[in-house]
Amino acid sequence: xxxEPMVETSRVEARSPSLLRQLRSIDARRPDFPxxxxxxxGVGMLLMLAGMRSRTLLRRTVITAAGTALVGxxxxxxxxxxxxxxxxxxxx
Numbered sequence: 109x110x111x112e113p114m115v116e117t118s119r120v121e122a123r124s125p126s127l128l129r130q131l132r133s134i135d136a137r138r139p140d141f142p143x144x145x146x147x148x149x150g151v152g153m154l155l156m157l158a159g160m161r162s163r164t165l166l167r168r169t170v171i172t173a174a175g176t177a178l179v180g181x182x183x184x185x186x187x188x189x190x191x192x193x194x195x196x197x198x199x200x
Contacts, residue, residue, distance in 0.1 A: 148182040152176070152182060158175070159171030159173075
């Protein structure tokens with residue numbers, strides 16, 4: 109009688125890509141529209157101000173966190189502040 113070795117597949121290989129990774133991939137492939145990051149920055153700053161003016165601690169925390177996330181989103185990415193910083197660094 110012959111015994112065949114069991115082949116284990118890792119959980120990472122067996123899983124399909126997560127929804128977050130799929131969304132990031134879709135976002136990375138799409139082209140930027142002019143002023144996208146400035147709009148996101150403005151909305152993020154408005155949310156941060158609104159969060160700081162909120163009365164309850166929970167609302168203040170949630171709204172400020174959402175605004176902070178949008179400001180971070182505006183600063184990163186393919187067309188954000190990171191790209192501007194790279195251009196300025198090359199010029200200087």
